Amino acid sequence: KNEVEQSPQNLTAQEGEFITINCSYSVGISALHWLQQHPGGGIVSLFMLSSGKKKHGRLIATINIQEKHSSLHITASHPRDSAVYICAVEGMDSNYQLIWGAGTKLIIKP
Amino acid sequence: EPEVTQTPSHQVTQMGQEVILRCVPISNHLYFYWYRQILGQKVEFLVSFYNNEISEKSEIFDDQFSVERPDGSNFTLKIRSTKLEDSAMYFCASNSGYYNEQFFGPGTRLTVL
Numbered sequence: 001k002n003e004v005e006q007s008p009q010n011l012t013a014q015e016g017e018f019i020t021i022n023c024s025y026s027v028g029i030s031a032l033h034w035l036q037q038h039p040g041g042g043i044v045s046l047f048m049l050s051s052g053k054k055k056h057g058r059l060i061a062t063i064n065i066q067e068k069h070s071s072l073h074i075t076a077s078h079p080r081d082s083a084v085y086i087c088a089v090e091g092m093d094s095n096y097q098l099i100w101g102a103g104t105k106l107i108i109k110p
Numbered sequence: 111e112p113e114v115t116q117t118p119s120h121q122v123t124q125m126g127q128e129v130i131l132r133c134v135p136i137s138n139h140l141y142f143y144w145y146r147q148i149l150g151q152k153v154e155f156l157v158s159f160y161n162n163e164i165s166e167k168s169e170i171f172d173d174q175f176s177v178e179r180p181d182g183s184n185f186t187l188k189i190r191s192t193k194l195e196d197s198a199m200y201f202c203a204s205n206s207g208y209y210n211e212q213f214f215g216p217g218t219r220l221t222v223l
Contacts, residue, residue: 030210031210033212035214040216041147041199041216041217041219042214042216042217043153043201043214043217044214045211045212045213045214048210048211086152086153088153090210094158094166095141095158095160095165095166096141096143096158096205096207096210096212097143097155097158097166098143098145098153098155098212099155100145100152100153100154100155101152102151102152103152
C-alpha cells in the first residue's frame with residue numbers, strides 16, 4: 001500500500017473552474033508539502049503545512065491531521081495552472097526527506 | 111534569489127559506465143538530498159546528507175551509489191556502473207533546516223544506453 005495517495009490521477013477542467021486535489025497518507029508526519037511539476041520536469045514547492053490552512057494567491061492548502069488528509073484548491077483556474085501537482089510528506093523523525101505521492105496531472109482548457 | 115543548480119542537464123552514457131551528477135545547493139543550507147523520477151513514475155527518495163555524512167538512504171541507494179560534498183559547495187551523486195534501469199531524472203534539493211521548505215534543482219536527465 002502506498003504511504004501517500006492522491007486523487008484524482010488526472011483532472012481536466014475548463015478555465016475558471018474551482019479545482020480540488022486530494023491527498024491521504026498513512027504514516028505519522030511532521031509536515032506535508034504540495035509541489036508543482038511543470039512539463040519540463042522542474043519541481044517547485046508550493047506549500048509546507050503541518051496544521052490548518054495556507055493561502056497563496058489563488059492556491060489554498062488545507063490539512064486535517066486527525067483524518068490524515070490534505071487538499072489543494074485552485075480558485076479561478078487558468079491554463080497556466082496546467083501541471084502535475086504532487087503531495088509529499090515528511091515522516092516523523094526524518095531529516096526532512098519526502099515521501100512522494102504519484103501526482104495529479106491537471107489540464108485547464110481555455 | 112538563491113537557487114539550486116544542477117549539471118549537466120542531460121547525460122547520456124553507456125551501460126556499465128560511471129557517471130557523476132553535480133549539484134550546487136543554496137549556500138547556507140545544511141541538508142541535501144537526491145531524488146530520482148523514472149519516466150512516468152513518482153519521485154523517489156534516494157539519500158539525505160547532513161553534517162558531511164549520509165543521514166538516511168533508501169533501498170534504491172545501493173553500493174553502486176555514493177554521494178560526496180567535496181568542497182563545501184558541490185554535492186555530487188556518483189553511480190559506479192550504470193544500468194539501463196538507472197535512466198531517470200535526478201533531482202537535487204537542499205533545505206536550510208529552519209523552515210522545512212525544500213528547494214529543488216532543475217534536474218539532470220540520465221539516459222543509459
